[in-house]
Amino acid sequence: MWPRTRALSVHLLTATGAVFAMFSLLAAVEGNWSWMFLWLLAALAVDGIDGPLARRWDVTLHAARFDGVMLDLIIDYLTYVFIPVYALYASGLVPGWAGWGILTVVPFAGALYFADVRMKTEDASFEGFPGCWNMVALVVFVLEPNPWLTLVVSILLSVAMFLPLRFVHPVRTDRWRPLTLAVTLAWLGLAFAAAWGEFGLGRVAGWAFAAASAYLLLAGIAQQALGRRRLA
Template sequence: MWPRTRALSVHLLTATGAVFAMFALLAAVETAWSWMFLWLLAALFVDGIDGPLARKYEVTLHAARFDGVLLDLIIDYLTYVFIPVYALYASGLVPGWAGWGILTVVPFASALYFCDTRMKTEDASFEGFPGCWNMVALTVFILEPNPWLTLVAAILLSIAMFLPLRFVHPVRTPQWRPVTLAVTTLWMALAFTAAWGEFGLGRPLGWVFAAATVYLLLAGLVQQAFARLAVARA
């Protein structure tokens, strides 16, 4: 009975992400952007720990009635895509035609990506950009780039979802895992600080946040390039 209870508790933990998504949506509707991101970060934290717990407590064996992968994807689409993209437009950071472009391209591409059976690689990395638009949106809120630059970046990342490009999983990718976990922890801490402080990190912390974001975005591509170089030399 105890293994089944532990396994079911993991599903319950994952499902709290839906509650956080609702709170984030309500905050977004009320233009309380800091609170929206704080709720999204709470959902991101849950998403980061429920997978290891699910594997540890063997949820597919002891709580097979509920599909944890499907539950996770439903919540991820809300917290990674739907709410952050709405915020980019509704906040005025990406208004007008640039905003309509993001509202069209990103949800469409992400819906296809989230049902892609080749999303994960053999080393638990992501095949293609993993649709982390919550991270993209927070970066836009902090840096406030030109709206058209944001649209171009969104289009390129949407295309990258379906290209044979590697992106690290912050918890599961074994290569460089200690570094990736440290950078992910640093990113989360700075993201919380930014959201709590109305997105004003200041120049030094802003550069650190940008560097952490670049690492999480490019680490998998660098690993992929090294692997191909090793094969070519062999």
């Protein structure tokens, strides 16, 4: 009985992400962007924990009634794509035609990506940009770039979802794992500080946040390029 109960508890943990998504959406509707991101970060933390627990406790064997992968993808689409993109437009950071461009392109591409059966590679990295628009949106809230630049970057990342480019999984990608985990934890800490402090990080912390974001975005591509160089 214990293995079954333990495995079922992982599904229950994953499902809390839907509650966090609802709280985040309510905060967004009220224009409380700090709390919106804090709830999204809570959902992100759950998403980072439930996968390792599911594999360790054989969820597919002991709690097969519920499809953990499907549950995870539903919640990820809400918290990674739908709510963050709404926030970019509703906050006024990407208004007008630039905002409508993001509202059209990103949810469309994100829906296709989260249904892509080839999103993972043999080394547990992501094939294509993994649709982390929650992270992109937080960077936009902190840095406040030109709206048209945000749109251009969003279009490029949407296209990158379906290109043969690799992006590291913060927990599962073996190569550079200690560094990746350290950068991920640093990013999460800075992200929490940014959301809690109304997106004002200061100069040093802001540069550190940008550097951590750049590493998580480009590390997989760098690994891929180094691997091809070795084969050449």
